[in-house]
Structure formats: structure tokens, C-alpha cells
Amino acid sequence: MLKSANDGTLTAQSPPGGPLERWAERHLRYLMLAPTVLILLALTIFPSVYMFYAAVHKISPNPDLAWEFVGPGNFARLLSDAQFHVALRNTVVFTVVAVAVEFLLGLGLALLLDKFIRRLTFLKTVLMIPMMLPPIAVAITWKLIYEPQFGVLNEIMYRLGLPLQAWAGDVNLAMFSIIVADVWQWTPFIFLLMLAGLASLPVEPYEAAALDGASSWRQFWDLTLPFLKPVIAIALLLRVMDALRLFDLVFILTGGGPADRTKVLSLYIYQVAYRFADPGYAAAISLFVLFVTIILSTWFMKRMRLAD
Amino acid sequence: MASVTFKNVSKKFGEFVAITDFNLDIKDKEFLVLLGPSGCGKTTTMRMVAGLEEATSGDIYIDADRINGVLPKYRDVAMVFQSYALYPHLTVEQNIGYPLKIRKVPPAESKQRIVEVARRVELDSLLSRLPKELSGGQRQRVALARAIVRTPRVFLMDEPLSNLDAKLRTQMRAELKHLQHELQVTTIYVTHDQIEAMTLADRVAVMNKGVIEQLGTPREIYNDPRTLFVAGFIGSPSMNLIPGEVRDGVFASAGLRVGGLGRLSVSHAVLGVRPEDVHAARVDDPDLNLVAPIYSVELTGDSTLVSLRLAARLMTLRADKNFTGQIDQRIGVKVATDRVFLFDGETQSRVDI
Amino acid sequence: MTTRTLHRRSRTREVITRLAAYLAILVALILTLFPIYWIAANSFKFDIDIFAVPPEWLPRNPTLKHYDEAFIQRPFLRYALNSFLVAVGTTTVSVVFGTMAGYALARFNYPWQWRKQISFWILSTRMMPPIVSIIPLYLFFNYFDMLNTKSALVIAYTAFNLPFATWMMKSYFQDLPVELEEAAVVDGDTRWGAFLHVALPLARPGLAATAIFCLIISWNEFLLSLIITLTEQSQTLPIGIAGRVTQYNTYWGEISAAGFMACVPIVIFAFIVQKHLVRGLSLGAVKG
Numbered sequence: 045m046l047k048s049a050n051d052g053t054l055t056a057q058s059p060p061g062g063p064l065e066r067w068a069e070r071h072l073r074y075l076m077l078a079p080t081v082l083i084l085l086a087l088t089i090f091p092s093v094y095m096f097y098a099a100v101h102k103i104s105p106n107p108d109l110a111w112e113f114v115g116p117g118n119f120a121r122l123l124s125d126a127q128f129h130v131a132l133r134n135t136v137v138f139t140v141v142a143v144a145v146e147f148l149l150g151l152g153l154a155l156l157l158d159k160f161i162r163r164l165t166f167l168k169t170v171l172m173i174p175m176m177l178p179p180i181a182v183a184i185t186w187k188l189i190y191e192p193q194f195g196v197l198n199e200i201m202y203r204l205g206l207p208l209q210a211w212a213g214d215v216n217l218a219m220f221s222i223i224v225a226d227v228w229q230w231t232p233f234i235f236l237l238m239l240a241g242l243a244s245l246p247v248e249p250y251e252a253a254a255l256d257g258a259s260s261w262r263q264f265w266d267l268t269l270p271f272l273k274p275v276i277a278i279a280l281l282l283r284v285m286d287a288l289r290l291f292d293l294v295f296i297l298t299g300g301g302p303a304d305r306t307k308v309l310s311l312y313i314y315q316v317a318y319r320f321a322d323p324g325y326a327a328a329i330s331l332f333v334l335f336v337t338i339i340l341s342t343w344f345m346k347r348m349r350l351a352d
Numbered sequence: 353m354a355s356v357t358f359k360n361v362s363k364k365f366g367e368f369v370a371i372t373d374f375n376l377d378i379k380d381k382e383f384l385v386l387l388g389p390s391g392c393g394k395t396t397t398m399r400m401v402a403g404l405e406e407a408t409s410g411d412i413y414i415d416a417d418r419i420n421g422v423l424p425k426y427r428d429v430a431m432v433f434q435s436y437a438l439y440p441h442l443t444v445e446q447n448i449g450y451p452l453k454i455r456k457v458p459p460a461e462s463k464q465r466i467v468e469v470a471r472r473v474e475l476d477s478l479l480s481r482l483p484k485e486l487s488g489g490q491r492q493r494v495a496l497a498r499a500i501v502r503t504p505r506v507f508l509m510d511e512p513l514s515n516l517d518a519k520l521r522t523q524m525r526a527e528l529k530h531l532q533h534e535l536q537v538t539t540i541y542v543t544h545d546q547i548e549a550m551t552l553a554d555r556v557a558v559m560n561k562g563v564i565e566q567l568g569t570p571r572e573i574y575n576d577p578r579t580l581f582v583a584g585f586i587g588s589p590s591m592n593l594i595p596g597e598v599r600d601g602v603f604a605s606a607g608l609r610v611g612g613l614g615r616l617s618v619s620h621a622v623l624g625v626r627p628e629d630v631h632a633a634r635v636d637d638p639d640l641n642l643v644a645p646i647y648s649v650e651l652t653g654d655s656t657l658v659s660l661r662l663a664a665r666l667m668t669l670r671a672d673k674n675f676t677g678q679i680d681q682r683i684g685v686k687v688a689t690d691r692v693f694l695f696d697g698e699t700q701s702r703v704d705i
Numbered sequence: 706m707t708t709r710t711l712h713r714r715s716r717t718r719e720v721i722t723r724l725a726a727y728l729a730i731l732v733a734l735i736l737t738l739f740p741i742y743w744i745a746a747n748s749f750k751f752d753i754d755i756f757a758v759p760p761e762w763l764p765r766n767p768t769l770k771h772y773d774e775a776f777i778q779r780p781f782l783r784y785a786l787n788s789f790l791v792a793v794g795t796t797t798v799s800v801v802f803g804t805m806a807g808y809a810l811a812r813f814n815y816p817w818q819w820r821k822q823i824s825f826w827i828l829s830t831r832m833m834p835p836i837v838s839i840i841p842l843y844l845f846f847n848y849f850d851m852l853n854t855k856s857a858l859v860i861a862y863t864a865f866n867l868p869f870a871t872w873m874m875k876s877y878f879q880d881l882p883v884e885l886e887e888a889a890v891v892d893g894d895t896r897w898g899a900f901l902h903v904a905l906p907l908a909r910p911g912l913a914a915t916a917i918f919c920l921i922i923s924w925n926e927f928l929l930s931l932i933i934t935l936t937e938q939s940q941t942l943p944i945g946i947a948g949r950v951t952q953y954n955t956y957w958g959e960i961s962a963a964g965f966m967a968c969v970p971i972v973i974f975a976f977i978v979q980k981h982l983v984r985g986l987s988l989g990a991v992k993g
Contacts (some may be wrong), residue, residue: 065895069423072896073813080806080871081823083798087864088830091841098840153729160726167730169979171737175986176975178925180943181964184950185744188957194756196743202759228740233986240983240991278990289834292927292943296950310836310928318932323840330837341832345825402891425893437888441906451892498892508891 092334099327111324118328128329130304131312138219138308139287142226146283149227150234151276155264158242172236174229183296186225187212190297212297218305225293230286234279241275242268281344288337309333354415354505354538355380356401361410363396363562370396372562374410378540383532385541387549388559389585394542397559398508401540402431414505425454430499431508434515436491438483438498444470445479448497455502469501472531489520496528500535507532507539513548525551546586550574558582580700583624583693589657592630592667594623595697603694606663608642612689613705620697629691630669632658632677633684642667642685646677660685741968748772748961755957771958772966780937781963784945787934788967791855791941792923795862800916803870804908808900810871811878812886824875831868831988838864839932846933853935861929866919869988873918876989877911878904914981917974924971942967 068075099118101111122128161168174182189196190211198208212221245268253263269276291310294300300307300315309329317326356378363371371393378384386394399405400412403424412419419427430451438447445466446453452462470476473493483491492512499507512528513521529552532539543549549556550570558565558573558581566573566582577583583591596605598621601613610623635643644660644667651657656675659666660683669685677683694703747755749767775781810824842861843852851857881904889899905912927943934940940948946963949956975982983991 066423069896073809073815076805076809076813076900077823079802080827080867083802083863083867084827084830087860087867088833088838091838091845094841094844095837098844153733156722156726156729160723161730165979167734169976169982171733172979172982173741173972173975174737176921176971177741178927178943178964178967178971180925180927180946181744181967182740184946184960184964185740187950187955188743188747188961189740194758194760196760199759228736232737236983237987237991275987275991278987282987285832285834289836291836295927295931296947310834313836314839314928314932317840317843323844327840330840333834334837337832337834337837338829341829345828402887404887404890423895424890425895429891431888431891433884433888435882435884437882437884439885439888439903450889454889454893454898498888502893 095327095330095334098324099331101324103322103324114324118325119331121325122328122332127304127307127312131307131309134219134304134306135288135290135308135310138223138226138290138306139284142223142230143280143283143287145223145227146231146234147276147280149231150279151238153231153235154238154242155268158239161239162243168236168239172232175233177229179229179292180296182225182229183293186221186228186293187297190221213302215302215305218298218302222290222293222297222306225297226287226290230283233283237275237279238272241272245271277344277347281341284344285337285341288333288340355382355413356506356538356540357411357413358397359411359413361397361400361407361412363393363400363405364408370562371400371407374562374564376557376564376567378538381536381538383529383539383541383552383554385543385549385553385556386559387543387546387556387585389544392559393562394544394559395510398431398510398540398542401427401506402429402508403427428504429506429508430502430504431510432495432499432512434511436483436495436512436515438491438494440483442482443479444475444481444483444486444494447483447494448475448501451498451502465501469497472500473497473527488516489524492516492524496531500531500537503535503537505538507537509539509541511543511545512541514543514545528552546588550586558585560585577624577693578702580622580624580695580697583695587626589627589668589670591624591626591693593695594625594662594665594667596621596623598694603692607644608662608667608685608687610641610687610689610692613692613694616694616703616705618694618696618703621703622695622697624693624695625687625691627657627668627670629688630667631686631688632669632671632675633686635682635684637684637686639686640684641687643682644685645680645682648679649675649677658683744961744968745965747957748965750958752958755961771962774956775959775963776966779945779959781942781945781959781966783937784940784942784963785966787855787937787939788924788941788943791858791862792920794855794859795866795923796916796919798859798863799866799870799919800874800912803867803915804874804905804912806871807874807876808878808904811875812883824872827868827871828988831865831872833865835865835926835928839929842929843932852933853939854933855939857933858930858939858941861933862923862926866922869922870915870919872988872990873915873985874908874911876984876992877908877915880992881907911981914978914985917978918981918985921971921974924967 100113100115102114103111192198192208192210192213195211197211201208209217211217249267250263253267258266289310290308291314294306294308294311298306300311313326313329313333316329317323358374358376361371361374362369374397386397388394396405400407403419403422407420414427439450442450448466448469449462452465457465466479467476470479473496475490475493475497478486478490483494486494495512513524516524525548541552553570555568556570556573557567560581566578568576573582573586577586580593584593594605594608596603596608598613598616598618600617601611601615603610603613603621603623605623633640642660642662644662647659647661647666649656649658651673653673655673656671657668658671658675658677659668694705695701696703746764748771749764749769750761751766751768751770754761754765810820814820815823846852846857885903885907886899889903890896894902925943926941927947930941930944931947934944942963946960946967949960978985
């Protein structure tokens with residue numbers, strides 16, 4: 045019986061804890077958070093401040109030369125730099141079109157396949173593969189497909205009796221080609237998130253709506269979309285942020301050409317910093333991009349109350 | 353083994369005041385129940401003993417040791433959680449043995465204790481199972497076993513029976529009572545279920561809005577409620593509480609008249625009378641307190657609950673199981689005048705008759 | 706309309722939806738898998754067959770020539786090893802610190818709403834496009850003579866993997882009932898012990914998923930590596946591949962072989978973490 049265990053109290057002799065232990069327990073919340081906060085402060089705040097410092101200087105590629113203070117000169121250049129305006133426009137076009145297509149395709153597919161694919165985890169995972177792949181591998185794959193002479197796409201055009209194209213090398217089709225590759229890689233992302241959203245929908249409101257005689261179209265607008273709104277918002281936020289940083293595809297497929305038609309901001313910053321050896325001005329453009337993304341993501345996250 | 357003392361304890365969560373100036377002396381080996389509706393501060397009070405919350409002000413003692421700011425591991429208390437909080441990745445044996453492992457009890461002794469305790473709560477055949485392979489009742493026993501395996505100074509139990517079905521709850525209640533009697537460990541037990549409180553407690557502290565409304569034995573709480581809140585909270589079905597006016601020892605309210613209240617006069621009075629102290633009578637009985645139509649009749653088995661329409665409210669009486677009245681039928685009512693309570697509607701406290 | 710026609714109409718509609726769905730799945734599968742198949746197929750062809758018009762849909766003379774070129778004659782094995790080492794380093798740092806921070810943000814309260822503010826700030830660092838940090842990082846690594854080192858890559862990658870790991874682990878810890886850790890504390894453990902002995906073992910699947918995601922993200926990264934690395938001593942696989950796409954010539958066979966090999970571990974990982982994909986890709990915001 046347990047009474048026999050009653051004789052030896054186990055912890056009556058326990059010490060009340062040393063000062064170090066008490067201090068550690070009291071401050072555990074700070075101790076556990078501190079490394080991450082310090083690392084991220086060092087890796088984000090420091091570069092931002094340093095970048096601002098760089099942006100007000102003319103930095104020579106020769107490391108022996110001192111930085112020349114130019115004040116807001118680099119920022120003023122943003123206003124008159126035609127190439128910057130092209131890059132900005134290309135980035136916006138790419139982001140809007142690519143994300144819109146991915147969203148419509150992904151949502152449509154999710155709505156169509158929801159019932160059929162819910163249990164087919166294997167199939168779902170296969171469809172998810174593109175977005176996990178290294179962007180560089182995706183880029184060379186599409187480069188191979190777009191290849192004007194021996195590419196698969198022109199073979200299909202030929203079979204269909206359509207005119208052959210230069211695709212990524214064509215002034216009018218270059219951006220289209222980039223967008224197609226991006227859509228191939230990222231539609232699964234929207235599809236997957238929408239499937240997850242649909243799977244978490246409650247059943248009762250639909251039964252009630254069906255009893256009330258609502259058509260499936262009405263049910264979609266009145267029930268499905270409002271329920272999916274948080275997931276849609278997250279999906280769009282992440283996709284937009286990703287699209288704004290587009291680099292790898294362009295770097296491999298077009299190098300920004302032809303005729304600057306696919307020159308996006310990331311690529312332009314890279315070129316200014318390294319090919320034109322003007323880190324000061326590149327820093328100014330970077331600050332602009334940083335500013336825009338902070339505004340955009342903060343607005344989005346606050347609206348969605350993502351931080352909780 | 354241990355007494356627990358609260359001295360002027362207050363607890364705030366930001367602006368919200370959970371416990372106000374709380375004073376309580378829990379005696380050694382006592383089974384004390386903190387009873388109250390959800391949000392009354394009973395769980396917070398218990399968690400302050402465990403060290404899961406720190407008091408904002410005031411002192412808490414176990415025996416003579418002030419435990420404010422002492423890490424939970426040095427308080428030597430054991431707790432049974434409402435959700436049982438069994439470690440899902442550990443077997444029953446490892447769950448029960450966890451407190452011993454933390455305290456570096458030698459494996460041989462630990463094993464012996466675990467087996468002993470497991471036998472005590474009839475788990476000895478399930479030691480190698482994982483919590484998810486157990487029934488609700490068995491999980492509850494594991495939680496208990498984990499608490500008693502190290503004979504702590506104080507047991508804390510936070511609504512331990514509320515996740516069980518009704519039948520099992522009654523059975524476990526009896527086992528708990530027996531166990532506590534056998535172990536002789538000071539126990540603080542939190543519940544919102546007055547039956548649990550009545551059946552288990554040596555003393556009950558009825559809590560409301562962060563203060564103790566009344567502290568006493570279950571009998572005192574039931575027979576001698578000191579406040580309107582306690583009167584309304586204890587008893588099932590609950591006490592009839594009827595507002596009205598007392599003039600010269602006679603209570604009057606919409607058709608109900610109850611005399612024999614000394615020579616009192618209270619303008620905002622509330623009359624309290626338990627359903628079992630209200631008796632049905634023939635309408636032509638000469639000394640009726642009330643004649644009212646029947647609103648509903650519910651047979652509970654050993655008796656019949658009859659609700660009467662009394663102006664805008666209902667009055668319940670417990671009648672014989674053979675009661676035959678029909679809805680809307682008018683019946684006479686006699687109130688056991690020596691069993692009524694009178695409360696001051698303004699101060700919410702009892703007015704002694 | 707009689708109930709019978711109504712019934713029949715909905716039956717027909719159901720059949721049509723079903724057919725459309727199967728067709729959509731088929732098309733989606735073909736579109737998804739063909740490019741991957743194509744790069745794999747070309748990696749096994751002789752150069753002359755890669756350039757064939759019309760394309761050779763199935764490699765007629767399969768060869769491992771390009772694998773030999775890439776991984777034996779050229780330093781792609783070295784690139785892959787660099788990628789692997791950098792990914793492991795980044796993942797270790799991110800998961801260790803991210804787990805602690807994620808736990809703290811899931812469990813503890815801080816004065817002045819810090820919990821919310823810090824979570825929010827950590828998430829925004831993840832949103833920052835890497836291009837905006839390349840200039841200070843370049844100058845920084847240049848100053849400390851760390852350009853072209855793997856440690857520099859680990860540091861740079863940690864900047865976006867650490868916030869990711871923190872948010873993922875925060876979301877996994879939030880799924881665990883807090884009572885378990887409270888029970889551990891009352892049972893005699895310290896708060897840290899409750900984290901180590903109770904919360905951490907229970908979050909193990911999440912921990913594994915987070916680590917694999919970190920590995921994938923690092924393995925795939927291109928831009929930062931392009932700026933920081935200069936020679937094969939530290940260049941990663943994506944850089945190696947991009948290096949064989951030159952102005953004058955694209956070494957199709959070689960990059961197909963290397964590109965396909967870069968994809969293989971990712972596909973394996975994708976299947977390992979399939980249950981966690983949704984959460985991982987939404988930074989823990991959507992629980993799949």
C-alpha cells in the first residue's frame with residue numbers, strides 16, 4: 045500500500061535553489077529569445093544603417109580611394125534614371141501578372157479538385173515538386189524548353205503549324221516567357237494553400253445554405269471566399285514578396301534583355317553594384333526597394349493580424 | 353504534514369483583478385474545496401500555490417515557509433490538471449515516474465514506488481501503455497498516480513473529474529475521498545460542481561469575483577448561507593430567491609406573504625427558501641402563504657419539482673413523487689417559516705431573524 | 706421541373722465535373738512532370754542528340770558522359786559538397802536558436818506587448834528581399850576578409866532561415882497544450898527542463914520538418930552566393946550551374962546533369978515533409 049511510501053518525503057531536504065538557478069529561471073524568457081534577436085539585429089538593422097551610409101556616398105571600385113560624400117545625390121538620380129524606371133515597371137508588371145495568374149489557376153484547380161484529391165497525398169506531393177526545386181534548375185530547364193532551335197516549345201509550335209518564336213530571346217515574348225516559368229513553379233503553392241483552406245471549411249454552413257436553396261455559385265461567393273480570405277491573404281502576401289525579389293529566372297533566361305524588357309529591380313541593383321561598379325547608387329535603389337516592401341508587408345500583415 | 357496560509361493575497365493580470373485581498377488558512381491534512389463559477393479566481397488561487405502564477409501582493413505560506421518567488425520545484429506540491437496533462441510521449445510508467453526521475457531517485461527505488469502506486473490506483477497491468485491507449489478514467493488514474501508517487505506536502509486538484517462521464521465521475525469521487533483519507537495529505541481542490549464540493553470537502557470556500565464569499569463546512573454552507581451569492585449558488589435545484597419588502601416581520605411580494613420574521617423591517621429584502629422547504633397544500637387550507645398557478649411539473653424520480661408562476665418569476669418546490677397537479681392548475685403553498693433566509697438586497701448579505 | 710429531371714440533371718453535372726477533374730489532374734501532372742523529365746532525359750543524351758530536331762523524346766543512346774564531365778572532370782562534386790556544408794551549418798544555427806526563440810514567443814509574456822512586436826519584426830525580416838542586403842553584406846565581408854568563404858554564406862543565409870525557423874517552431878509549440886509543461890514544472894522540473902524534456906520531444910516532428918525546410922532553402926539559394934563566392938573553394942551548386950551558361954556557349958549536357966542532381970535531394974525531402982508542406986510554405990500561418 046502507498047502508506048509505506050509515506051515515510052520518506054522526497055523533497056523536504058531540497059534546497060531552495062541557488063541564486064544562479066533562480067536568476068536563470070526568472071530571465072528564461074529573455075535568455076531564450078536573446079540569441080535570435082541579437083543575430084537578426086546584427087543581420088538586418090546593421091546592414092540597413094550601413095546601407096543608408098553607403099547610399100549618401102560615391103563609392104569607388106578602388107578600395108584605396110576614400111568614399112566621397114554626395115548627400116542625397118544618389119536618391120535624386122532615382123528620379124531621372126530611365127533604366128530604373130524600366131526596372132520598376134517590369135517588376136510591377138511581372139508581380140501583378142504572375143501572381144494574378146498563379147492565384148486564379150491555383151484557386152480554380154483547388155476548387156475543382158478539392159473533393160477528388162483530398163486523400164491522394166502522394167499525388168498532391170508530386171504536384172508540389174516544382175516549387176521546392178532550386179530556381180536555377182527551373183531556369184535551365186525552361187531555358188532548354190524555350191531554346192529557339194531545338195527547344196520543345198518550338199517543336200510543338202511547328203507541329204501545330206504556328207510560327208516559331210525566339211521566346212525568351214524575343215522582345216515581345218521575353219516577359220511572357222519569364223512569367224510562364226514562374227507560373228509553372230509557383231501555381232502549386234497557391235493550389236496547396238487553397239486546398240488546405242478548403243479542407244478546413246466547416247460543413248454545417250454549406251448544409252444550411254443548401255437547405256436555404258443557395259446555388260453553388262452563391263455558396264462560393266457567400267461562404268467559400270469569406271472563409272478562405274485569411275489563407276488567400278497569406279498566400280498572396282508571400283507570393284507578392286517573392287515575386288518582388290525575382291532574380292534567378294531572369295539571370296539565367298534573359299539576363300534582363302532583350303532591350304531591357306525583363307530587367308527587374310533585383311537584377312538592376314546587381315548590375316549597378318557589380319557591372320557598373322557603383323555600390324553607392326545601388327544602395328540607394330536597395331533602400332527604395334526595402335522601403336516599398338516594408339510598407340507593403342507591414343500593411344498586409346497588420347491588416348491580417350499575422351503577428352499573432 | 354503541511355498547512356497553507358494566504359495573507360492579504362492579491363493577483364492582477366494587467367488591469368484585470370483576479371484575486372482581491374485573499375485570506376485563508378488551510379489546516380494540515382484538510383481537504384479544502386474552492387468552489388465558484390468560472391472566472392471567480394479559484395484556479396488562479398490554486399496556481400499561486402503551485403508557483404505557476406505569482407501573487408501581485410501579499411504572502412503565501414506552506415507551513416512556516418513563505419513561498420512567494422520560490423520556484424515550483426522547491427515547493428513540493430503535486431497537481432492534477434483538468435486535462436490530466438499526461439506526457440503523451442511517455443508510457444504510463446514513465447509518466448508516473450517523471451517526478452522521481454527529476455528528483456534523481458535511484459531507479460530501483462523509483463521502480464518499486466511506481467509499481468506500488470500503480471497497484472494502488474489499479475493501473476499495474478497498464479504500465480507500458482501510452483496515454484493515448486487509455487480510457488478517460490484510466491488517464492485520470494495516471495494523473496493521480498503521478499501526483500501521489502512522491503507524497504508531496506500539498507495536493508492541488510484543478511477540476512480533476514470534469515472530463516469524465518457522469519457515472520465514472522461519481523465512482524472516482526468516492527475513490528478520491530478515500531485516497532485522501534488514507535494519504536492524509538493537505539488537499540486543495542478546485543471545482544464549479546457543488547455536489548463535488550459537498551461530498552469531498554472538509555471545508556468549502558465559496559468564491560465569487562476574486563473574494564471568498566463564505567468559508568465553512570459543507571453543512572454550514574448549505575444550512576447557513578451568509579450571502580445572497582452563496583444561497584443562490586449552493587443547492588440543486590437552487591434556492592428560491594424572491595425580492596420583496598419586509599414590514600414588521602412580514603415579508604410581502606406579489607401574492608406571497610411570509611410572517612414570523614420577528615419585528616424586522618427591510619425595504620429591499622430578498623427571501624430565500626429551498627424547494628424542499630416549500631410545501632404544496634390544498635387551495636382552501638386556512639394558513640397558506642401563496643396561491644399560484646403551476647408553470648411546469650418535472651418528475652425527477654424520488655420527488656417532483658413543481659414550478660409556480662409568481663408574478664414575473666418562478667418559484668420551485670419539491671413535492672412528493674406522487675404529485676398530480678396539472679399545468680395552469682392553481683395550488684396552495686406553505687413555506688416552512690423556520691427554514692427561510694432573509695437577505696438585504698442592498699448589501700447582499702444575510703439579515704438574521 | 707419534376708424531381709426526376711432535376712435528379713437527372715444533377716447526375717449529369719456530377720459526371721461532367723468528375724471528368725473535368727480527372728482531365729485537370731492529368732494535364733497538371735503532365736505539365737508538372739514533363740520539364741523535370743526533360744532535364745533528366747537530356748542529361749543522359751550525347752550532345753548531338755540534345756540538339757536533335759525534332760527533339761528525341763526518349764534518349765536513344767543513354768550515356769553518363771555528362772555526369773562524368775560535371776562531377777569528375779569539373780568540380781561539381783565540390784560545389785555540391787559546399788552547398789551541403791553551408792546548408793547544414795545554416796540549418797544547425799537556425800534551428801537551435803529559432804527553436805528557443807519560437808518557444809519563447811509561443812509561451813512567455815513580455816512587458817509592453819513585446820511578444821507581438823518582436824514576432825512581427827522577426828517576420829518582417831523574413832519578408833526582406835535578399836537583394837537589399839547584398840551591398841552591406843558584401844562590404845562587410847570584404848572588410849573582414851570573409852568574401853569567398855563558406856562561413857560568410859552561413860551568416861548570410863541565417864538572416865532569412867532564422868526568422869523562418871522561429872516562426873515555424875512558434876507555430877508548432879502553440880499547438881502543444883501548455884499544461885504539459887506546467888505539469889512538468891510542478892512535478893519538480895525547471896522551466897528550462899520542461900522545455901527540454903516535455904515540449905521539445907513533443908515538437909520533434911515539427912523540428913524535423915523545420916530543419917528540412919531550412920536545408921532546402923539554403924540548398925536552393927543563388928543570389929547571395931553569387932555575390933559572396935568567387936571560386937570553387939566556396940561556390941555552391943547553383944553558382945556552378947549558372948557558371949556553365951556563358952555568353953558564348955551553354956553546356957547543356959553538363960548543366961542538365963548537375964541541375965537534375967540538384968533536384969534529386971529536394972524531391973526526396975519534399976516527400977519526407979509532405980505532411981508539413983502547407984505550414985512550412987506559409988511560415989506556420991496556415992496549418993495543413
